[in-house]
Amino acid sequence: xxxxxxxxxxxxxxxxxxxxxxxxxxxxxxxxxxxxxxxxxxxxxxxxxxxxxxxxxxxxxxxxxxxxxxxxxxxxxxxxxxxxxxxxxxxxxxxxxxxxxxxxxxxxxxxxxxxxxxxxxxxxxxxxxxxxxxxxxxxxxxxxxxxxxxxxxxxxxxxxxxxxxxxxxxxxxxxxxxxxxxxxxxxxxxxxxxxxxxxxxxxxxxxxxxxxxxxxxxxxxxxxxxxxxxxxxxxxxxxxxxxxxxxxxxxxxxxxxxxxxxxxx
Amino acid sequence: xxxxxxxxxxxxxxxxxxxxxxxxxxxxxxxxxxxxxxxxxxxxxxxxxxxxxxxxxxxxxxxxxxxxxxxxxxxxxxxxxxxxxxxxxxxxxxxxxxxxxxxxxxxxxxxxxxxxxxxxxxxxxxxxxxxxxxxxxxxxxxxxxxxxxxxxxxxxxxxxxxxxxxxxxxxxxxxx
Numbered sequence: 001x002x003x004x005x006x007x008x009x010x011x012x013x014x015x016x017x018x019x020x021x022x023x024x025x026x027x028x029x030x031x032x033x034x035x036x037x038x039x040x041x042x043x044x045x046x047x048x049x050x051x052x053x054x055x056x057x058x059x060x061x062x063x064x065x066x067x068x069x070x071x072x073x074x075x076x077x078x079x080x081x082x083x084x085x086x087x088x089x090x091x092x093x094x095x096x097x098x099x100x101x102x103x104x105x106x107x108x109x110x111x112x113x114x115x116x117x118x119x120x121x122x123x124x125x126x127x128x129x130x131x132x133x134x135x136x137x138x139x140x141x142x143x144x145x146x147x148x149x150x151x152x153x154x155x156x157x158x159x160x161x162x163x164x165x166x167x168x169x170x171x172x173x174x175x176x177x178x179x180x181x182x183x184x185x186x187x188x189x190x191x192x193x194x195x196x197x198x199x200x201x202x203x204x205x206x207x208x209x210x211x212x213x214x215x216x217x218x219x220x221x222x223x224x225x226x227x228x229x230x231x232x233x234x235x236x237x238x239x240x241x242x243x244x245x246x247x248x249x250x251x252x253x254x255x256x257x258x259x260x261x262x263x264x265x
Numbered sequence: 266x267x268x269x270x271x272x273x274x275x276x277x278x279x280x281x282x283x284x285x286x287x288x289x290x291x292x293x294x295x296x297x298x299x300x301x302x303x304x305x306x307x308x309x310x311x312x313x314x315x316x317x318x319x320x321x322x323x324x325x326x327x328x329x330x331x332x333x334x335x336x337x338x339x340x341x342x343x344x345x346x347x348x349x350x351x352x353x354x355x356x357x358x359x360x361x362x363x364x365x366x367x368x369x370x371x372x373x374x375x376x377x378x379x380x381x382x383x384x385x386x387x388x389x390x391x392x393x394x395x396x397x398x399x400x401x402x403x404x405x406x407x408x409x410x411x412x413x414x415x416x417x418x419x420x421x422x423x424x425x426x427x428x429x430x431x432x433x434x435x436x437x438x439x440x441x
Contacts, residue, residue, distance in 0.1 A: 073280070
C-alpha cells in the first residue's frame with residue numbers, strides 16, 4: 001500500500017473528527033497498527049486539534065476536577081461500599097433477610113389490626129342491636145305484666161262473649177274493673193275485620209235495652225296480643241261487639257253483632 | 266503510563282486514571298464547548314457535565330471504533346449542541362453561521378474569558394473561509410463527510426482533501 005498517498009487522501013483527518021463510518025474506522029485502525037507512519041500522522045493531527053481547541057478554552061479553575069470527583073463519588077458510593085466489603089456478604093444477607101421479615105411482620109400486624117378493628121365494629125353494632133331488642137323485650141314484658149296485674153285484680157269481673165249468628169265460632173272476653181272503670185278486651189277469638197271496617201264495643205243495659213259505645217278495637221291486625229284497653233264508666237249489664245264501618249257508628253248494627261255476653265251476678 | 270493503559274484503568278472506574286485523562290483533555294473539551302456555545306461561564310458548567318457523562322458511560326468506549334479523544338469530542342459536541350438547541354431563538358441565530366470561530370474570535374473581551382485569542386488567530390491565520398467552515402462542521406458540529414459536502418455544496422471527495430489542506434495549513438502556522 002502507498003502510505004504517503006493514503007495519508008495525503010485526508011482520511012486520517014476525518015478519522016480524528018469522527019466523521020467516518022464504523023467500517024472505515026476499522027480500516028484506518030488496521031493500517032495504523034500496520035504502519036507506524038500512519039499512527040504517527042494520526043497523533044499529529046489529533047495534537048493539532050487539541051492545540052486548536054485548547055486555545056478556545058474559557059479556562060478551568062484548578063479545583064475543577066475535585067468538583068467532578070465529588071459528584072461521581074457521590075453517585076457511585078453505594079457500589080464502592082459493597083465492593084470493598086465482600087467478606088461481610090452474609091451480614092448483608094442477614095440484614096436483608098431481617099429487614100424483609102420485619103417488613104412482612106409489620107404488614108401482617110397492620111392487616112391483623114385492621115381486621116380486629118372491623119371485628120370490633122361489627123361486634124359493637126351487634127351489641128347495639130341486642131341492647132335495642134333487649135329494651136324492646138323489657139318494654140313488652142312490662143306491658144304484659146301491667147296487663148296481667150290488671151287482669152288479676154280482685155275487682156275484675158270476667159265476661160265471656162259468645163259468638164252470635166253472624167260468626168258462631170267467634171268469642172271474646174271482657175275483663176271489667178268497675179273500681180277504676182277500665183275494661184280490657186281479649187279479642188283473640190275474633191276474625192280480622194274486613195277492609196274498611198272496625199269492631200266496636202258496646203256496653204248494654206238490659207231493661208230497657210240501651211247500647212252505649214265504649215270504643216273501637218282499632219289497629220286490630222297490628223295488635224299482636226289482641227288485648228285492647230278501653231274506658232267504661234257505665235253500669236254495664238252486658239257487652240257486645242259489632243262490626244261497623246271504619247270509625248264506628250252511633251248505634252250498633254245488630255245484623256253484624258259478632259259476640260255478646262252478660263255480666264254475671 | 267501510556268494512554269491505552271490509562272484508558273483501560275479509567276474503564277475499570279479508577280478515579281486517578283480519570284483525573285489524568287481529565288488533565289490531558291479537559292481544557293480541549295471545554296474549548297470545543299466554548300466554540301459551540303460562545304459563553305465562557307456556561308461552557309465551564311457544561312464541560313463538567315460532559316466529564317461526568319464520560320465517567321458514567323466509560324464502558325461504552327470501544328478502542329476499536331476510534332480514538333479516545335474522538336469519543337469524548339463526540340460527547341462534548343452533542344451535549345453542547347443540545348444545550349444550544351434548548352436556548353432561545355435569539356441565541357441560536359448568533360450561531361447560525363457555519364463558521365464556528367466567528368463569535369469566539371470577536372467576543373473575548375468579556376470578564377472571566379481566558380480564550381487565547383492571539384494564539385487562535387495565529388493558528389487560523391491565512392485560512393480561507395471554506396477551511397474554517399469545513400473544520401467547524403467536521404470537528405465542532407459533528408458532521409459526517411457526506412453531510413458536510415451537502416451543507417457546503419461541494420463534492421464528497423473535495424471535503425476530504427480540502428480538510429486535509431486546511432489542517433495542514435494550521436500545522437504549518439503552529440510550527441512557525
